[in-house]
Amino acid sequence: MATGRTHRPATRSRGIPEATVARLPLYLRALTALSERSVPTVSSEELAAAAGVNSAKLRKDFSYLGSYGTRGVGYDVEYLVYQISRELGLTQDWPVVIVGIGNLGAALANYGGFASRGFRVAALIDADPEMTGRQVAGIPVRHSDDLERIISDNGVSIGVITTPPGVAQQVCERLVAAGVTSILNFAPTVLSVPDGVDVRKVDLSIELQILAFHEQRKAGEEAAAHDGAVPAPAVRRADATDQGPDGDVPAVMPA
């Protein structure tokens, strides 16, 4: 669920497994909440419950970072907040650009979760001259002609793509050429990037489709309709006779 292409060997990043990295922000959020309530220490059991994982997993995860706990006591909240922040690289400031200021881009610009964790929206960029000059979330929208300049002037290495799918690859290429090496892609497109560039994607319709799959399964459970469970070891039929309703082919994601 990470790099769109050009996989690096995945778990090579100084030993910390990808799965663990993906959970660190979760722990960090739970710890930050505890920190605000001035809770001094927390056990793996409590923290795991707050983060929605099990405690063995949490302890294993922390063991990759080092031995930051105290046996018989638990973890020092403040210390752990710092260690995880540092591990994630959040003790430094990350300027990001958001390209494509439609509904979603505007939502992201307004999203408080960015600013509060080391991320600073350096610029909003859009191709529409109508948008240029307007402000979104107090940040002026700049024209995409200036993309390269904005990237280099601000030392931006992380870009967020919220454009329509048709232009996402092209925007991606310009970002990369200008020096961006990490991309968060919201457009429903597979991006091709050179080696050394990381892409993560967030795909709203995919998430819903996964839910639909499980939902369907639940529904079929009590009723166990017609073609419910296929006999496991039998050869599955491949006849095209039960094609159902019709061959309707909806339009491609319109953005």
Place this chain on the structure above:
Amino acid sequence: MATGRTHRPATRSRGIPEATVARLPLYLRALTALSERSVPTVSSEELAAAAGVNSAKLRKDFSYLGSYGTRGVGYDVEYLVYQISRELGLTQDWPVVIVGIGNLGAALANYGGFASRGFRVAALIDADPEMTGRQVAGIPVRHSDDLERIISDNGVSIGVITTPPGVAQQVCERLVAAGVTSILNFAPTVLSVPDGVDVRKVDLSIELQILAFHEQRKAGEEAAAHDGAVPAPAVRRADATDQGPDGDVPAVMPA
């Protein structure tokens, strides 16, 4: 990366592995694009490239669905579109509600990817009386007092939460009590749900944090700073002497 809590045994869903389910929408999208270009058949190699995975994985994935290919030829595009759609439950209509019509909720309401794949936005719901009566994406916003009625009148089983984190759990409970059994959560909160309810979450700031982690690693690569690579088999140090800058503790995600 799926259910917030109350994990069902994960891969128990009639043999199809979770990892495969998560990729089916990707294949479906690639196939739909081919279908629109009237491409009749496609090889695992070509389709894999279009979906951004490798061909062995794709073939393995398809093998869980059945033997839908033809050796020496490839896969029939239309047929495969239908089979995957059916497997994902997209041949039926899924009414969904979106609760919390802020920037993000509005963005989702406008998102074309929903309507085009079996999902129908049955209602937009917000707690703010100011919003009620207004229209977003041509759909009237209704007040959250009517939540239960809306759910049951429309037979909604999938809910999308785009509220501020403070009310997400409470909204979740009302949705579940009213009959919703699948939830897509955009609020940065761990939701507790009873058994039988699926939760998937999309967390924007987590994705950025994961990118920052890798970005940081890249930066440290050429310079190989002070505590670069820890000697693998050696005991990792746990001394608190290298705490760095200071113990700054940033604020919690403000929404």
Place this chain on the structure above:
DNA sequence: CATTGTGAATACGTTCACAGCG
């Protein structure tokens, strides 16, 4: 004979269960 479908091999991730330790 190009391409699928799949066992076998490998890599990765999670959970168990308990020794080690403050």
Place this chain on the structure above:
DNA sequence: CGCTGTGAACGTATTCACAATG
């Protein structure tokens, strides 16, 4: 004594490589 830290066991996912086959 309670809780961490971690080897060992287990389960899941990916990749390899090739026999089966339209």
